Amino acid sequence: MIMFNIDKNIEKALDALTLKGRLSHAVLISGGSCQLREKLALYLARFTVCGSEIEKPCEKCEDCRKSRDNVHPDIYFFKKRSDRRYYRKEDIQAFCEGVYRTPNEANVKPLVIYELQDMNEEGQNLLLGILEEPPSYSSFILTASSKNVVLPTVLSRVTKLDLGQERAEHKMESRSVKIAGSIAQAILSPDEFDIIKASSELDKNKQLFSDVLYELVLIFRDALLKSYERGERISFAQQEANDLSASLTKKQLMALYDTASRMLEQIDFNKNKLLMSASLAAELRQAV
Ligand SMILES: [Zn+2]
Structure with missing residues (x-):
């Protein structure tokens, strides 16, 4: 063998x-x-x-x-x-x-x-x-x-x-996870501009934008699962997912999940379409 x-x-x-x-x-x-x-x-x-x-x-x-x-x-x-x-x-x-x-x-x-x-x-x-x-x-x-x-x-x-859990330290460090975590936090902030601030780096980098959206989908998914007390968590921003789950309704979490999934599909589907952090902020705000 x-x-x-x-x-x-x-x-x-x-x-x-x-x-x-x-x-x-x-x-x-x-x-x-x-x-x-x-x-x-x-x-x-x-x-x-x-x-x-x-x-x-x-x-x-x-x-x-x-x-x-x-x-x-x-x-x-x-x-x-x-x-x-x-x-x-x-x-x-x-x-x-x-x-x-x-x-x-x-x-x-x-x-x-x-x-x-x-x-x-x-x-x-x-x-x-x-x-x-x-x-x-x-x-x-x-x-x-x-x-x-x-x-x-x-x-x-x-x-x-x-095969059990992978050691995830290297991924914890990654830039997209950090940005997605700050955006998730900013959703709960009373200051509207916090999401824009947290996502300001994304306008320059389409790949990063796509990676961040992917992480956001995972965070919203985990938050939703937590509110149903179901399933294993797979995102790397557990604290942020827990906070969202504690502060938002299931309906809001579902809306966030749908929004991020849809934007991710858009950005992957149409490589040339310019997706702006401002529109991300607006759509996430609208979801909650
Ligand atoms: Zn043989």
Whole structure:
């Protein structure tokens, strides 16, 4: 077995997953770091196509050679487009159709679907359709930042490998998280200009604007979940999410969440549209 720098319990769980020489038809790798999830997903895909009876991946067979060189025709990696924040519906539909094509060389066809936090509910429901009626040769390997970003109906169809919480210090420091946190605080301030002040840096930097909106979506989501006392929190500004949750109604929180999501979609969809911090401030104010 390839050595991963993972703790003993996860290693045991991984061993259990691959014990009978065959993976269950769908596995979800959640938690940990993005890099580790990707590594483990690749490992499981390579494990699946290897023809050896003894140790997989054997690194000797033709399937292993091809999977190592990243040219195996039966391993499929499905990722969202790099220029998009979320998976596109038409890409998911095309993927789902491709699932029913039989494998070329191996007996099993591993389909790796990355990072379900980037797939909205509609997309995950499309995915659910194929998880419910998978072809016999398919083996789905899904990854997600957390189990909580995956629909319960999808969760019920997969074997789970949870890597636990990632150490998040480096992300705490990031600029977009800090700005999003100050904007979230400013929403509660009586001074109208506080949101504009907190978001003044954004006009110069579209990528930063998009990142900040993404963090805001997470903060509003967490605040909303907290007010329902449900779900795991995933934003990096927990204090701000708690404060919003304590001061605003569920309806206001929902309006904030919708506003930030809509603006995020706009900024991602239309790269050239100039989104101004002033309009962000106005829309957030209007939501509450
Ligand atoms: Zn092999």
